[in-house]
Amino acid sequence: MYKKNTKQRIRSIKIQKRALRKNRLKKDVILSSKKHLLKPKTGLKNVMTNLYYPIIDISDQDIDDFEQMGTKSKFWYTDSKTKDEYLFKSTHTEDRHGAPVERKGEDWAEKIACELAETLGIPHAHYDLANYKGQRGIRSRKFTIAGDNMFFGNQLIEHVANRINVPVEAGQRSQKVDRVAAILARLIQNPPKNWKPTENIKTAFDVYIGYLLFDALISNQDRHNENWAMILNGTQSYLAPSFDHAASLGRNESVETMYERLSSKDEGRQIPNYVSRCKSYFYYGSKRLKTLEAFLMIGYFRKKATKEWLERLETLEFMTISLIVDKVPEELMGLTEKTFCKSILIANQARILQYKEMFDEQKK
Template identity: 50%
Template sequence: MEYNIIDISEFEIEEFEQLGTKSKFWYEDNNGDSYLFKSIKTQNKAMEDVFRYGEDWAEKIASELAELLGIPHAKYELATYNGMDGVISPNFILGKGERLSTGNELIERMNATSSTENDSIQRITRVFTIMERIIKRKPIGFKELDKIKTASDFFVGYLMLDSLISNQDRHVENWGMIETDKATTHLAPSFDHAASLGRNESDEKRRIRLDTNDIGRSVETYVLKAKSHFYNTSNSRLKILQAFENSARINPSAAMAWLERLSDLEDSMIYQVISRVPEERMSFTAKQFAYEIIRCNKNNLLKLKKEINTFIV
């Protein structure tokens, strides 16, 4: 059965979302629940229309995979608003007085209280220090899992998800902390996974990589080139798989626990998640390409288990 495409044209725009660069707005449904609509249509600096085709289905597939893996995430549904394709997501800040602080704010907060931190570059070690010293707690409303209990433990899972789907957009505004009115702090669910699954490639380029006998142009090589928004000591961007590897060195028990969950994710389940996207939104070639990306990334991640196991004391 295909995923539904929800038409929200009847609802009035309550507020435009300032965070990020895409066309986003908040609205309330008939039950009074708050939703964010994200359109694939946006504008460049010259105020010209730009269409980010594939961001809708990439977000939906990422959401479904996160659900299967038990990774806390913002939920997404395919949607349309006055003819504009996009996705909707219910507000995950539900409690009275809850507030979201994004990664850039948290890095600035840590810099202000540290004599050794003096820049805003996103590094794995810096982010995990924030997880352990500032955020500390698991996402609100999500259960602890075996060997996965703290903010640090869950964030390792976010980085595994990034590696699985080749998400290249985990920048400082795409993770964060929720603070309650009682001043308890929790990791926010994982959100904004649209820059993944090769959504920006043309079907022509996808087909070349799917059919080639040239290893240099294959999907296997393609996924290894994907870069994260985490930086090494030379201020070069880490590859996405490297970012997960580095997190595994810091928290190997959680990494192994997440990889065990990944090993239970059968290829047939992955195929089913992708195949349910309506063809009016995602072509057959794009589905094949996304499946191969996930399959290759899954294999690369599971190959790390032996090495990560040596990090566990």
């Protein structure tokens, strides 16, 4: 059944590629316009009244504080109507010399990742497309409450290393598989708040495996040791929801590169080969693991949970993927970008599910 569905998905992508080839000499068309927007078929049950995700204008909001762990392209504000606290992250920033930098595609990558996580039932920070005085970006509602203290992965790793009296490597090399597994098994007591346990996904460790599957699906290369966390409230500790997925879905590639990879007849340039090189920030010894390797290696500690996450991924239909991607407004994401994004998701889904049988036999 899955092989049949995969063939249908690949056929749909090929149709979209042919549409791109017809316009290969028209860069302005490739960047997308209304008449080239991919739209769902009329009458589909899942078609929503609003064709696009809204872009929330926060230009009239007052800034509370700039984010400590980032640059002035990130700031907190309290919504004047709802009184909810939000973090706004602009796609416009500056390098260390003060020169302007455009983090192309971070807004649509974050929004698509958010909607995919929701579909798969992965605890996550919620993101909205937003605009602040002409600056594109995203906003995310604060997920901690009074009494919560958040400790990031690097702090937890240092704590574990100090307990067993071993030196901590510089940078991301400290994020070793065995240390992360120890933190999940012994330090973080509970899954994210409001998590409803399933038959096989009950603990923080079980849920975290879903985060790693998600990284492999969206080609997220940025789950470094400050992009996952534990929330401590009193004597209880919880895994934080997954957050910060902007470095995913190939969003940093130029439209020209996306088009070239979509239309190339060279297997080395095509999407399956492109996604197979995606690296994580997890290490096994001195080796930096790829996103799929990190998922499989850590998933092997909890086979039943891993199998259930794979079953969830297996139910993700191409039409669902297509609807999620196509709802990004065309002024933010063109046809080539949408086709490229869908191709990444289809290729990653297929290669992840190839390993499903690994978790069928001996279960833990």
